[in-house]
Amino acid sequence: MLPIEDCYGRVLAADIASPEDLPAFPRSTVDGYAVRAEDTFGAKETSPTYIALRYEVLMGEAPRFDLPNCVAAKIPTGGMLPLGADAVVMLEYVQQVSADMIEVLRPAAPGDNVIRQGEDVRKDTQVLRAGRMLRAQDIGALAGIGMTSIEVFKQPVVSFISTGDEIVSAGSPVHLGQVRDINSFTLAGLVNSNGGILVKRGIFRDDYGIIREAIEYALENSDMVLISGGTSAGAKDMTAAIINDIGGPGVLFHGVAAKPGKPMIGGVSHGKPIFGLPGHPAATVVSFDLFVKPVIRKLSGRAVETEFAGTVKATMAKSIASASGREDHIRVYLEYNEGTISAFPVLGKSGLITTLVRAHGIVVIQNNKLGLDAGEEVDVRLF
């Protein structure tokens, strides 16, 4: 249970039904005069209908009168209709001829310019369903029905284990042969923006005992484990061996027909998902998007929905080749020009971090295609 102020982007854990009608009373949608609609039938500019003006509805108050026949009440936008009234005539179609008389120039039908009681939400009907990631306007709707505290799912805790004898923390001095930890920073952003919480467990040497201990500790203390690095085949094999040795069941797949991201490992140990990510920064981002993101969302309780955000149609500005038998994930930057978006491949080895900084997103070349031609329309998955 959390106050709704803290629930932006969180995932609703239980269906929400409205405890009351919304609005709780019939409201005017315009500034005008509340009337019985039948009293205005036949009104025209050339022969207006005269109605007595005897009351005024005040904002935020229930009228202390019922509206008799052939009587009108002045009413502001949002004001509550008095009992007896069933329509509002807009200010523009009325002339006040004296302190207690108006001319109505157009007829109103019952319900005109009125939101009926319960028209927005009926008491006990469902407003939001469990599994919804709450947007700004969803929180607004909860406030509107007086639900100021709601049940949301806990955010999954994702452990990150960085391995590799060459990796040093970003703040440390680097010696020749060493590189700084990049992936824990990239993954923290990606995990958090998908509803998880990344916990950095540290940087570990490529040693079976040390890494196994780190993975076992992480499995006990979080909902999911990501292991990065071990870029060499030997280190990768060790990660896979450790996951298999921990078991339950262990590695489910090792290696995928995608570039970048080929040396990906996926498994489950004792009910918890565990991924071995390629160490290269660009490969990490692509692998995260394809494999890790859907699992984090599932763990966060989020309902599986079609995602409409995050993809844009563009035209390839250059041809690009691809090997058959694997999915190529091409980083692209986009340029907007007179209504069309052009996608330019950002070429560079997947170890280069600047390719990711320059790119807006990814174009996938399916594994049965031998490339993309300049001018071809593509879907760009945006970062």
Add this chain to the structure above:
Amino acid sequence: MLPIEDCYGRVLAADIASPEDLPAFPRSTVDGYAVRAEDTFGAKETSPTYIALRYEVLMGEAPRFDLPNCVAAKIPTGGMLPLGADAVVMLEYVQQVSADMIEVLRPAAPGDNVIRQGEDVRKDTQVLRAGRMLRAQDIGALAGIGMTSIEVFKQPVVSFISTGDEIVSAGSPVHLGQVRDINSFTLAGLVNSNGGILVKRGIFRDDYGIIREAIEYALENSDMVLISGGTSAGAKDMTAAIINDIGGPGVLFHGVAAKPGKPMIGGVSHGKPIFGLPGHPAATVVSFDLFVKPVIRKLSGRAVETEFAGTVKATMAKSIASASGREDHIRVYLEYNEGTISAFPVLGKSGLITTLVRAHGIVVIQNNKLGLDAGEEVDVRLF
């Protein structure tokens, strides 16, 4: 100055140049053997080239040897090339024939399977420009060049003043004629996700003196002021009058040719932007998107960039009419079906909060169009 861990989504305040080459040394991109490329020229599967194997490069260490002619060194992915080597032959194209001899089955060209020193980023070249909203991979890039603390812009503080005699706070009991504050919750989410910080100043009665005092206090203590409510024409006019009376210069426009959102007020007082938003929740969201969002982004220091995210092409599932002379902002929900996205109008008065809960986004009907036909392709601006 903030540690980069706290800078996801923040806006960079100064250009970032790399203090060093990245990588700082030539690295192998594969597991294999570091060689002088010329020693492999002419190698074929049918007549391999024999090269002496005398060294091994260890991960994370600078090699303590130079590579002589006709000698190879075993090297892991990410390992540092020894002086003298200019290419790496992949493991797959090599057979180790004895402890100190390999057969190379394919020739390597200089630079093959190597990232050169500075190939990713050259020392002193610009990596990120001021005004960039930092994404996960941008933070990763900063970590990669050892910038663990950076200068970002302060987030603009946006005051929110809720007015209206009918508005009560979301947690209060409501009496007939009253409604709960919805907009402060919706706007908090919208302002924060666009880089600002919303401060709720409270709910104020429709009284010139009270509201003027609230606005003046907000102008002194924040970078921007939003005023919501006062749904009736009288209350709107009062808001406009107060902004004009405070002056400097005051109201710049009052009323826009858009639906919902027509009674929008925009102004500047003493150098600070000030908006009067329509009180209806749906109108608030549309007005925010059109008028307030660009100003918050400008105040946050964010560079003006074409936005590729947030729009999707869809096909109208139903025809919808529109009056000429105004922009209609139609809320739609989307359905994905076999490669095409259909947009269904969510009909309902702009006071209804559930229309926003059901909608995925907005389709704009330009003011010279009389509607949209079923089957017409539209751009949907996603929430």
